[in-house]
Amino acid sequence: MSAQEEIEALIARVAMGDRKAFRTLYDRTSAKLFGIALRVLKEQGPAEEVLQEVYIRIWNRAGQYRVNGYSPMTWLITITRNAAIDRLRKARAAGVAVEPVEIAERLYDPQPGPESQSVMRDEARALQACLGELPADRAEMVRRAYLQGHTYAEIAEAAGAKLNTIRTWLRRSLMQLRECLSQ
Structure with a gap:
């Protein structure tokens, strides 16, 4: 089983409420997703908070994931990137200076x-x-x-x-x- 197929299978099991699959999915993907949040936010604390929000979203939305030939990591990364950008927008709206990330x-x-x-x-x-x-x-x-x-x-x-x-x-x-x- 390829890594992509394994992640897809884990997401499918998470959609059915499988906590063990959720833990395995977290173990397999959290380092990468944290890295994405950290690169967007530039600070460890906010990145950790975003990562927690992301996994709550994954737990709640796993049933919305559709196998479509694209990497399931793309779906997970998109959720993470959007959550981190939302955090940036909130910080900007609150008047906190944030530098753009290339x-x-x-x-x-x-x-x-x-x-x-x-x-x-x-x-x-x-x-x-x-x-x-x-x-x-x-x-x-x-x-x-x-x-x-x-x-x-x-x-x-x-x-x-x-x-x-x-x-x-x-x-x-x-x-x-x-x-x-x-x-």
């Missing part, structure tokens, strides 16, 4: 083995290449919204455009990225 810092993790590192590098290269196909201003908006945690309103203000225009541009840019990444 995509390379988020995607690079010294912990995984060679296979995982190779997959991550390929995914990062593909994402960078696809971002390069977008107009420069749109690519920057995608980076700010989805990698740096800026709100649509902040992006609209910085771009001097209407909020609905920014939403449309981002939606179209994401559709282009999805199409590009699926090739």
Whole structure:
């Protein structure tokens, strides 16, 4: 059984309320997910809090995961990244200064083995290449919204455009990225 199949099986068992599977899933994935939260938040305490929130979400949402040929780690990483970015946005709204995190810092993790590192590098290269196909201003908006945690309103203000225009541009840019990444 491959690592991907094992994680998928664990998620399926967690969806049925299997605590032992949840513990095993935690053991297999927590170091990587913590690394992602830490790279986004830059501080251990908030990263640990986000990791706890992430596993609560995983426990509650495991039934929503669908095997679709993509890595189950992508699903877990997305939950973690979104939770960490939500934390950044809350900190920014509270007036706490946060520095943006570059995509390379988020995607690079010294912990995984060679296979995982190779997959991550390929995914990062593909994402960078696809971002390069977008107009420069749109690519920057995608980076700010989805990698740096800026709100649509902040992006609209910085771009001097209407909020609905920014939403449309981002939606179209994401559709282009999805199409590009699926090739």
